[in-house]
């Protein structure tokens with residue numbers, strides 16, 4: 001491959017950039033490396049990554065791919081030699097789960113531990129060590145997470161918990177009625193025509209089953225397929241897509257797939273997190289969160305314009321990932337007079353919202369609105385003091 005086909009914009013010390021470089025080198029992909037100064041960003045970086053303005057940025061044949069994990073998946077799908085992910089969908093799910101876990105629980109806490117002082121440092125050190133203990137359990141007895149060779153994780157990885165005895169194709173989903181993370185999994189299963197047994201849990205009084213099946217996060221959704229336990233809704237969606245090939249949710253083209261994954265992550269981190277803070281906080285914290293949510297929605301509006309669905313003509317992965325915007329966000333708007341989803345400001349999102357909610361699979365699988373209003377009203381009141389104190393933490 002001609003080196004000009006792949007360009008990587010990086011910063012010498014970034015671990016996110018290095019993981020992309022390692023993947024390219026392991027696969028023997030030639031690339032041109034362009035060093036960036038993240039403290040004095042170049043016009044090129046700002047043009048290629050206007051959303052986050054961060055490295056790494058990979059450009060392949062003029063197409064821009066962002067976010068190191070999204071880039072890793074793109075590299076894996078584009079250059080098949082020396083695979084980094086295992087073949088088996090469950091092992092792939094485990095690799096994605098632990099990668100996400102280490103990023104969210106270890107890297108973030110270790111960084112806070114490095115940069116903070118006093119009780120905040122102590123807390124972060126403790127959390128980082130807790131996370132390392134879980135990772136130690138995962139790698140025990142292996143040369144690499146990828147087994148005998150470097151990969152994203154293991155071919156022989158331990159299950160999150162003991163295997164649950166059940167028929168080989170049986171699917172169970174443990175959920176909570178109002179969780180948008182659970183609904184996106186249900187929608188995916190229904191769109192693909194996969195039968196499953198739904199088990200309602202109480203996240204305020206967790207069942208022994210939930211604690212046993214998801215000892216790491218203790219959260220729903222938890223999906224069990226033929227006794228194998230998969231957690232984290234985006235990891236579950238990828239597993240569903242790889243296991244049941246009918247009615248594909250992700251596009252075929254690796255670049256389009258990368259875009260779907262990028263926007264799903266963006267909406268989760270920038271829209272969902274901020275909208276939740278906007279609902280549950282007060283005063284200037286609320287104002288700031290409202291503004292950030294609207295800024296993020298503007299980017300989503302730009303991404304959607306002119307399309308019926310994010311997935312084109314049919315509901316796909318990104319529609320499911322963002323599905324909560326169509327139904328949960330208006331409820332939050334109503335409870336807290338947030339005025340986030342203004343139809344004049346966001347005409348494309350509004351049209352998409354109507355298209356999405358008209359689909360029978362979606363329409364028939366939504367929590368009752370009145371019950372949601374009461375639930376979120378109470379939750380926002382309960383969480384307001386917690387949000388206020390976390391601001392000063």
Ligand SMILES: N[C@@H](CCC(=O)N[C@@H](CS)C(=O)NCC(=O)O)C(=O)O
Pocket residue numbers: 176178179180181203218219220221231232233234
């Ligand atoms: N990132 C997770 C989020 C799951 C999540 O936060 N689930 C909530 C219900 S909406 C939960 O189980 N909360 C219980 C807890 O955090 O203790 C996913 O996508 O699956």
